[in-house]
Amino acid sequence: MYLIFSSDTVFTYPGFSLRVEQVSPDQVSCNAGQTPCDYKDFICVNENSEGVCPDLECDSDAVTFLDDAVIVKSPGYPQPYPAGLYCRWDVPSRGLAPATLFRVLDFSTEAGEDVVQVSGLTFPGGEPADYTLAGTTTKIRAVVFNATTSVTVRFQTDFNIQLTGFHFNLINVNFTEWESDWCITDKQTGFICEGLCLVASAKCDGFLDCLNGEDENECAEVYCPSSYHCSQTKTCIVSEQLCDGEIHCEHGDDEVECGEG
Ligand SMILES: [Ca+2]
Ligand SMILES: [Ca+2]
Numbered sequence: 001m002y003l004i005f006s007s008d009t010v011f012t013y014p015g016f017s018l019r020v021e022q023v024s025p026d027q028v029s030c031n032a033g034q035t036p037c038d039y040k041d042f043i044c045v046n047e048n049s050e051g052v053c054p055d056l057e058c059d060s061d062a063v064t065f066l067d068d069a070v071i072v073k074s075p076g077y078p079q080p081y082p083a084g085l086y087c088r089w090d091v092p093s094r095g096l097a098p099a100t101l102f103r104v105l106d107f108s109t110e111a112g113e114d115v116v117q118v119s120g121l122t123f124p125g126g127e128p129a130d131y132t133l134a135g136t137t138t139k140i141r142a143v144v145f146n147a148t149t150s151v152t153v154r155f156q157t158d159f160n161i162q163l164t165g166f167h168f169n170l171i172n173v174n175f176t177e178w179e180s181d182w183c184i185t186d187k188q189t190g191f192i193c194e195g196l197c198l199v200a201s202a203k204c205d206g207f208l209d210c211l212n213g214e215d216e217n218e219c220a221e222v223y224c225p226s227s228y229h230c231s232q233t234k235t236c237i238v239s240e241q242l243c244d245g246e247i248h249c250e251h252g253d254d255e256v257e258c259g260e261g
């Protein structure tokens with residue numbers, strides 16, 4: 001088993017405490033007030049928490065192996081993906097070349113709610129790295145991974161608003177750390193940080209896109225096109241995060257003046 005915990009750089013909370021123990025299957029039961037998911041893994045959720053149990057539709061034809069590439073598409077692509085998904089696909093490395101180039105050919109999900117996470121080892125360093133894609137126009141165009149291990153794609157969707165999803169392409173490439181021609185989109189060189197290729201406009205747009213935050217360093221001013229500019233900061237949030245009951249801006253102004261109901 002494994003656990004993955006990722007956090008952003010804005011708010012800090014006490015976190016969590018988990019207990020893991022090994023027992024025989026007949027000793028496994030849910031606690032009072034909980035109910036098991038109808039699922040091969042034994043997962044307990046609080047009663048009345050509809051939609052929390054993982055969906056199994058993910059095993060469909062999402063991953064296609066071609067001679068020279070692997071294609072990963074959201075379930076049903078290009079038709080809207082299902083609601084309530086909790087998918088995970090492991091794309092094995094072919095090990096033919098030192099790097100795996102992960103390209104985003106098409107992407108459209110509900111911002112902030114339907115999220116893709118792509119995980120692997122960095123190239124060339126080999127440190128574990130997670131990249132999160134969400135929104136109708138993701139800024140991520142490509143990622144270079146270390147080809148020594150597989151790349152994992154996770155996809156989680158809620159129960160409102162389903163869009164067309166995604167179309168990814170993974171190929172093994174011979175690569176040096178210094179090359180940049182893999183990050184050209186629309187004849188424009190994108191913004192490269194730590195093996196990640198972003199659209200050039202990701203620089204100083206008020207969203208942290210690079211894992212090390214270098215796209216938002218040294219910005220005199222940020223602009224928040226079609227998003228909300230948190231007051232007295234250089235941070236933007238997507239419009240779905242305005243008046244949604246959760247504080248996203250440093251000064252909490254995204255939850256002020258929201259009106260009743
Ligand atoms: Ca959704
Ligand atoms: Ca940015």
Ligand SMILES: [Ca+2]
Pocket residue numbers: 241242243244245246247248249254255
């Ligand atoms: Ca909010």
